[in-house]
Amino acid sequence: LAKTTQPISMDSYEGQEVNITCSHNNIATNDYITWYQQFPSQGPRFIIQGYKTKVTNEVASLFIPADRKSSTLSLPRVSLSDTAVYYCLVGEKNYGQNFVFGPGTRLSVLP
Amino acid sequence: NAGVMQNPRHLVRRRGQEARLRCSPMKGHSHVYWYRQLPEEGLKFMVYLQKENIIDESGMPKERFSAEFPKEGPSILRIQQVVRGDSAAYFCASSPPGLNEQFFGPGTRLTVL
Numbered sequence: 001l002a003k004t005t006q007p008i009s010m011d012s013y014e015g016q017e018v019n020i021t022c023s024h025n026n027i028a029t030n031d032y033i034t035w036y037q038q039f040p041s042q043g044p045r046f047i048i049q050g051y052k053t054k055v056t057n058e059v060a061s062l063f064i065p066a067d068r069k070s071s072t073l074s075l076p077r078v079s080l081s082d083t084a085v086y087y088c089l090v091g092e093k094n095y096g097q098n099f100v101f102g103p104g105t106r107l108s109v110l111p
Numbered sequence: 112n113a114g115v116m117q118n119p120r121h122l123v124r125r126r127g128q129e130a131r132l133r134c135s136p137m138k139g140h141s142h143v144y145w146y147r148q149l150p151e152e153g154l155k156f157m158v159y160l161q162k163e164n165i166i167d168e169s170g171m172p173k174e175r176f177s178a179e180f181p182k183e184g185p186s187i188l189r190i191q192q193v194v195r196g197d198s199a200a201y202f203c204a205s206s207p208p209g210l211n212e213q214f215f216g217p218g219t220r221l222t223v224l
Contacts, residue, residue: 034212036215041200041218041220042217042218043115043202043204043215043216043217043218044154044202044215045215046212046213046214049212087153087154099144099154099156099213100156101146101153101154101155101156102153103152103153104153
């Protein structure tokens with residue numbers, strides 16, 4: 001299972017765009033990149049998943065360079081309610097397997 | 112479609128007692144995963160089950176811990192003779208067959224006195 005590395009924490013202000021980068025140097029050919037969000041005392045919640053280039057949904061965008069050794073989660077115009085821990089995970093899409101959660105990135109959005 | 116349900120949400124046990132944690136996956140999901148989370152840490156995988164089968168239990172301690180996902184009913188994570196170090200949040204996730212998109216429940220917070 002590919003190991004991921006993310007910043008431990010980040011601070012931002014309301015209304016700013018936040019970019020969280022994750023390194024996954026030994027990502028395998030069949031691996032997808034998935035981001036989860038976790039609020040205190042809650043289970044992680046799926047944000048976005050991608051394989052290459054760019055994926056966008058109503059919540060975030062995911063940028064993946066050609067070598068796929070890193071990815072960047074982009075949150076546009078964050079609000080106070082985006083304060084949470086964000087986890088980057090890699091794993092096969094069509095095969096059930098456990099996810100390896102690192103410590104994640106603790107994002108604090110300030111007023 | 113209701114989400115993943117876990118109960119109880121909070122469980123208090125004394126050392127030496129047994130803890131039973133239940134997880135009802137989303138409708139149509141036949142894969143269940145259990146994770147443990149200590150305060151200020153990421154989730155740690157414990158076990159992956161499909162209906163009536165344990166697929167991967169590499170993250171589960173060999174002693175005192177067991178898991179099952181019967182043909183009918185919820186998945187059960189059982190911890191026998193609990194110790195203080197078992198105090199943690201236990202999360203269950205489910206996914207549909209053939210896809211590794213995991214949907215997490217709200218967790219059960221186990222406190223061992």
